[in-house]
Amino acid sequence: MKTSTALKLAAIAAVALALALGAAAQARPAKPRWSIAIHGGAGTMTREAMTPGKEAEYRAALDRALAAGTAVLERGGSAMDAVEAAVVVMEDDPHFNAGRGAVFTWDGVNELDAAIMDGRTRAAGAVTGVTRTKNPVRLARAVMADGRHVFLSGAGADQFAREKGLEQVDPAWFATPERRRQLDEMKAKQLSSYDVDRKFGTVGAVALDTSGHVAAATSTGGMTGKRWGRIGDAPVIGAGTYADDRACAVSATGSGEYFIRAGVAHEICARLRFRKESAQQAANAVIAEVGSLGGDGGVIVVTPRGEAVFAQNTPGMYRARATSAGVRQVAIFRQD
Secondary structure, rough: OOOEEEEEEEHHHHHHHHHHHHHHHHHHHOOOOOOEEEEEEEOOOOOOOOOOOHHHHHHHHHHHHHHHHHHHOOOOHHHHHHHHHHHHHHHHOOOOOOOOOOOOOOOOOOOOOEEEEEEOOOOEEEEEEEEEOHHHHHHHHHHHHOOOOOOOHHHHHHHHHHHOOEOOHHHHHHHHHHHHHHHHHHHHHHOOOOHHHOEEEOOEEEEOOOOOOOEEEEEEOOOOOOOOOOOOOOEEOOOEEEEOOOOOEEEEEEHHHHHHHHHHHHHHHHHHHHHOOHHHHHHHHHHHHHHHOOOEEEEEEEEOOOOOEEEOOOEEEEEEEEEEOOOOEEEOOOOO
């Protein structure tokens, strides 16, 4: 009888302990989530046309940028700091059409565009036609932080950068022999910008931080041989760059004229807010719409729920993503 009573008491105690542990687990706050995605341009890159050595170079370049942004988020830093850190790495890397390694205009000049947006406040900064500021994304953030304007251009943007103490370089710093060769080939053979470099070389990053805020940043040298002060979608808030804590953060790369017409970045966020689509559904639908207009390219999207997704209608897009859940991917080709 005593043994039976003891067993009952032990069982009751075990149940009570399990319930207590369960309640404690429920009361314990979940580990904060973070996500980041980056891109380095979309285009006709295929595994058959790319040498193993060149593929390894691009994967390593993407991994360095991803690591820079991830390091910020892992230590509890802001999404704004993370996207800026990732884009700065790509601006300094001549593999990409942004900062050093930017394409040449028809007149043989490197003109740089960039934008950044904070999903928490929907504050934004953008610049276009920059020729002397080493990291245009930092200039875009300085414009945002100053708060008087959203979009600055040309010599005025570079002057603002100098007044804010941002690093300036000789314009020759941005130039590379390969980009000069592309311009020369374009003129000699009367090719289109897309035919000569086979990709849209914009770079960008989107991130979610552990405080639940999203941010987006995009930077580019534009199109080879661009003329008349042409501006693409990258620095246009709502076209190539957008962030809103109520929906998502988006950075785009592609044929800018079509991305502007479709309002790609804002359209994706609007579909999440009002149609309640998933990030992947919205991104796929908007890229399909761009395709129906005649445009090519891709997007990266991060949501406050931690989704980090890609969408493209091109054979390749330099891209990578990482999350606090352990996802880490670097990819180039559609089938990756």
